[in-house]
Amino acid sequence: MAVLEKIIETATKPVSKTVDGLYNIFLGMYTVFKNTSRDPITSSYPTKMPELYSRSRHRLALNVDPDTGEHLCIACKQCERVCPDTCISVIAHPDVKAKSSQFYIDHGLCMFCGLCTEVCPTDCIINTVDFEMSEENREDLIYDIRKLTLTQEQSRAYFQMKGYKTKREKAIEKANADPSKKPPAEGGISHKAVEAALAALGVEVAA
Amino acid sequence: MAIKDADISTGLKTEELVINMGPQHPSTHGVLRLIITTSGEMITKCEPVIGYLHRGMEWLAQNRNYVQYQALVDRVDYLAGMSDSHAYVLAVEKIAELQVPQRAEYLRVIMAELNRICSHQLSLGIFMLDLGAMMGFPFYAFRDRESILSLLEEVSGQRMMFNYMRIGGVHMDVPEGWLAKLENLINDKLFHYTDEYEDIVTNNPIVAVRTKGIGVIDPKKGLDAGLTGPNIRASGVNYDVRRDKPYSLYEEFDFNVITHDAGDVFARYKCRVDEIRESCKIILQAIEKVRGLPGGEHAQADTELKAKKILPGFKCPAGESYECVESPRGELGVHLIADGTQVPYRLKWRSPSWFPTAFVPELVEGQPISDVVATFSSLDVILPDVDR
Numbered sequence: 001m002a003v004l005e006k007i008i009e010t011a012t013k014p015v016s017k018t019v020d021g022l023y024n025i026f027l028g029m030y031t032v033f034k035n036t037s038r039d040p041i042t043s044s045y046p047t048k049m050p051e052l053y054s055r056s057r058h059r060l061a062l063n064v065d066p067d068t069g070e071h072l073c074i075a076c077k078q079c080e081r082v083c084p085d086t087c088i089s090v091i092a093h094p095d096v097k098a099k100s101s102q103f104y105i106d107h108g109l110c111m112f113c114g115l116c117t118e119v120c121p122t123d124c125i126i127n128t129v130d131f132e133m134s135e136e137n138r139e140d141l142i143y144d145i146r147k148l149t150l151t152q153e154q155s156r157a158y159f160q161m162k163g164y165k166t167k168r169e170k171a172i173e174k175a176n177a178d179p180s181k182k183p184p185a186e187g188g189i190s191h192k193a194v195e196a197a198l199a200a201l202g203v204e205v206a207a
Numbered sequence: 208m209a210i211k212d213a214d215i216s217t218g219l220k221t222e223e224l225v226i227n228m229g230p231q232h233p234s235t236h237g238v239l240r241l242i243i244t245t246s247g248e249m250i251t252k253c254e255p256v257i258g259y260l261h262r263g264m265e266w267l268a269q270n271r272n273y274v275q276y277q278a279l280v281d282r283v284d285y286l287a288g289m290s291d292s293h294a295y296v297l298a299v300e301k302i303a304e305l306q307v308p309q310r311a312e313y314l315r316v317i318m319a320e321l322n323r324i325c326s327h328q329l330s331l332g333i334f335m336l337d338l339g340a341m342m343g344f345p346f347y348a349f350r351d352r353e354s355i356l357s358l359l360e361e362v363s364g365q366r367m368m369f370n371y372m373r374i375g376g377v378h379m380d381v382p383e384g385w386l387a388k389l390e391n392l393i394n395d396k397l398f399h400y401t402d403e404y405e406d407i408v409t410n411n412p413i414v415a416v417r418t419k420g421i422g423v424i425d426p427k428k429g430l431d432a433g434l435t436g437p438n439i440r441a442s443g444v445n446y447d448v449r450r451d452k453p454y455s456l457y458e459e460f461d462f463n464v465i466t467h468d469a470g471d472v473f474a475r476y477k478c479r480v481d482e483i484r485e486s487c488k489i490i491l492q493a494i495e496k497v498r499g500l501p502g503g504e505h506a507q508a509d510t511e512l513k514a515k516k517i518l519p520g521f522k523c524p525a526g527e528s529y530e531c532v533e534s535p536r537g538e539l540g541v542h543l544i545a546d547g548t549q550v551p552y553r554l555k556w557r558s559p560s561w562f563p564t565a566f567v568p569e570l571v572e573g574q575p576i577s578d579v580v581a582t583f584s585s586l587d588v589i590l591p592d593v594d595r
Binding site for chain 1: 278347364365379382403408410519
């Protein structure tokens with residue numbers, strides 16, 4: 001009997017192997033065929049812009065105050081110090097305090113780690129979602145302050161997108177949410193100073 | 208032998224031929240050069256030449272402070288940046304004795320496992336590409352990888368160079384609705400997609416002929432050579448850093464360590480496919496745990512994400528530590544010596560890709576030249592990880 005079984009096995013093995021192989025090839029082909037009718041997963045880039053997220057890190061830029069249009073950089077040079085690639089150089093204004101006269105970022109060196117945006121105390125330097133920055137010369141990748149600074153509208157859009165608070169919003173919050181710091185009713189110096197600061201920003205504070 | 212005898216009889220002789228494979232060979236996963244000496248179709252000698260991608264990651268560490276170097280760490284193994292970051296931050300945290308908040312630990316686990324899935328998917332796609340499946344299969348893997356990469360971009364800001372894990376925690380909490388998105392992706396798509404790979408590849412007789420019984424790694428030799436990860440697990444060695452030397456909060460998760468006994472190219476492929484499913488399971492558990500934390504899906508305070516605010520002037524106390532994690536390629540370790548200044552005194556990477564690269568000659572010598580690419584590709588070596 002054992003001999004007979006062996007003969008049967010020898011005779012059927014190639015057949016079962018062939019059937020098995022054909023089945024699996026057709027299973028694979030069927031799986032591929034199922035995928036032919038679905039929507040394409042690629043997107044044609046220049047005609048359709050990719051969807052980016054608010055945290056996406058691309059070209060660096062400098063914000064202005066969305067309310068007043070005043071440049072936010074205070075020349076503290078925190079970004080210059082933290083940059084691992086040393087691609088940022090800030091030149092402080094010789095006469096005006098807390099203002100930068102020139103600001104260079106070499107985008108050819110930058111690796112878009114986003115450390116400078118984290119240390120910035122005034123939310124001035126940010127990563128925009130603009131990634132189309134190819135140039136013909138390497139020198140053109142060094143952006144100066146004029147090329148880096150965003151317009152007021154752009155700044156407002158980025159402030160909203162990233163959830164930053166403008167100076168005005170911060171001042172309102174401080175005045176509203178912290179009644180303990182409000183001076184006594186007869187009026188002290190600090191209260192007046194706060195009011196004056198808010199008046200300068202054009203803010204009305206609820207009493 | 209038969210060929211040699213025939214040559215002598217006709218007065219012809221064969222000479223050994225030296226072939227340079229690489230450094231710009233498309234299937235060398237980076238820039239590796241293999242100097243192959245062939246006798247006819249058979250390989251008699253193989254010599255890997257590395258160093259084309261050397262960037263001096265260890266030297267850079269000694270010239271940058273801890274925060275600055277954190278941004279560079281993702282480049283060590285660019286397909287699994289989260290694992291690199293994880294090893295580095297663990298090493299620094301051990302010396303600085305920082306207690307990472309639970310939420311940050313779970314987020315780290317989620318990100319590292321997501322990154323493992325997309326690294327394995329890329330390796331599967333490229334593996335089939337190297338076997339000759341030029342059209343078709345690689346795009347399935349890349350399709351699925353894309354959906355994971357966009358999730359990672361949403362949370363960290365970039366697709367591959369994340370810079371997400373920080374010393375003492377993670378950079379930011381996940382955005383609104385991100386966890387639900389991830390859960391849907393895994394439940395609706397990733398399990399199904401992985402079944403699709405199996406349908407197309409696993410039982411295909413043509414793939415079986417090209418991969419079964421080829422490039423067999425002996426478990427003893429493999430261990431001696433320092434192989435870790437899926438490469439050695441496919442040879443039957445049951446070793447996984449996540450289970451055997453638990454770091455982060457991996458003790459809390461229930462997952463299987465995948466092992467196969469054959470040790471050949473096919474077993475390594477199968478090991479990776481199965482690991483994708485295990486990673487999916489870990490992520491689903493981690494999502495549940497994050498939701499169970501006080502505060503629910505979203506962190507209420509910064510202290511839930513960072514043990515301590517680490518400023519660029521952070522000084523790590525003097526000390527020495529070695530911390531390893533299970534990267535998609537194996538045991539990835541960081542040996543850090545700190546001397547109490549802002550800059551590491553010395554940092555050494557134990558990168559899991561180096562060991563299989565050195566093991567390639569052992570595997571391919573005596574084999575036909577057509578198996579080199581299949582064998583090398585199945586080891587899933589990433590050259591930036593080798594050269595650092």
